[in-house]
Amino acid sequence: MTSWILLAVIAQFFYATVSLLDKYIVTSGKIARPARFAFYIGLLSSLTILVFAFGWIKLPFENIQIPSYKNVSTPSFKVIVLSLLSAMTFISALVSLFSALKKADASDVIPVVGSMSAVFSLLLSVVFFGSALTPNFLIGAVTLIVGSLLVSLFHFGRKVLLFSVVAGFLFALHYSFIKLVFNETVFDNGFFWTRIAIAVVSLTLFLSLKNDKKTENHGRQKRHVEVGWVLLDKAIGGIAGLLSLKAIQLGSVPIVQALGSLQFAFLLIFALFWGNKTPYACGENCSSRQRLQKTISIFVIIIGFFFLFI
Numbered sequence: 140m141t142s143w144i145l146l147a148v149i150a151q152f153f154y155a156t157v158s159l160l161d162k163y164i165v166t167s168g169k170i171a172r173p174a175r176f177a178f179y180i181g182l183l184s185s186l187t188i189l190v191f192a193f194g195w196i197k198l199p200f201e202n203i204q205i206p207s208y209k210n211v212s213t214p215s216f217k218v219i220v221l222s223l224l225s226a227m228t229f230i231s232a233l234v235s236l237f238s239a240l241k242k243a244d245a246s247d248v249i250p251v252v253g254s255m256s257a258v259f260s261l262l263l264s265v266v267f268f269g270s271a272l273t274p275n276f277l278i279g280a281v282t283l284i285v286g287s288l289l290v291s292l293f294h295f296g297r298k299v300l301l302f303s304v305v306a307g308f309l310f311a312l313h314y315s316f317i318k319l320v321f322n323e324t325v326f327d328n329g330f331f332w333t334r335i336a337i338a339v340v341s342l343t344l345f346l347s348l349k350n351d352k353k354t355e356n357h358g359r360q361k362r363h364v365e366v367g368w369v370l371l372d373k374a375i376g377g378i379a380g381l382l383s384l385k386a387i388q389l390g391s392v393p394i395v396q397a398l399g400s401l402q403f404a405f406l407l408i409f410a411l412f413w414g415n416k417t418p419y420a421c422g423e424n425c426s427s428r429q430r431l432q433k434t435i436s437i438f439v440i441i442i443g444f445f446f447l448f449i
Contacts (some may be wrong), residue, residue, distance in 0.1 A: 255307025
């Protein structure tokens, strides 16, 4: 197997693990509310600006360097607005995703979110960047929508479907705003200010949660437990992100994107073989008929992914 394909496959395995961990955290009560989990993830995402402190280190790779404070400048009004929009859509997408995961299995929610995000991303690339749709876009989009509806029909109601579709749209919008920021300024500057924006939006969310009695009643004694689970979740997600970016650097972007559907396959494998052997909070505690329905739905979605990106 080509090395970059192997990296992409491993990355999707870790992404699937993160999805299961997300489900366990929001369902088991490790964290009081999806919004609180979104705050933690957002805050940790913003802390990646600490990498700028190591900008003086020279890497032995051509055209790849650690971001440096030397390349950070005062942002224009447009960069500020786009950065804040990217942050707000990111945090809102997380809240929608975790709200869906609290009520349904990861192997049902994640394929729908991923499918909608892929379709909306390609549509938004036409709107914002004048990109051309892939030749098989219509076939892929219809297949993904059919697969998503099959999941919804058999496994969750309209509310969870709405949360999932909204999450997919918001993730697509977030990445579109990120791309617009990088079109306005250099990478280091755009990366820095989008992280600062995520910190601002996350802290705003935290202040609103602080006045929420339901959140206050969660108790201080559980805060250290919350942070521990979030750090584990973010660490695994960080590894997945690095492996995915490296695969993109070394190989074909469309193929890496299409391989993103392997995350759904890994979730399906977990549901089929270990779902009923894990704590209820992990989800996937389903009957033989439900396993068959999951299998059909996810394979339809995987086929749609390949039509969309190949």
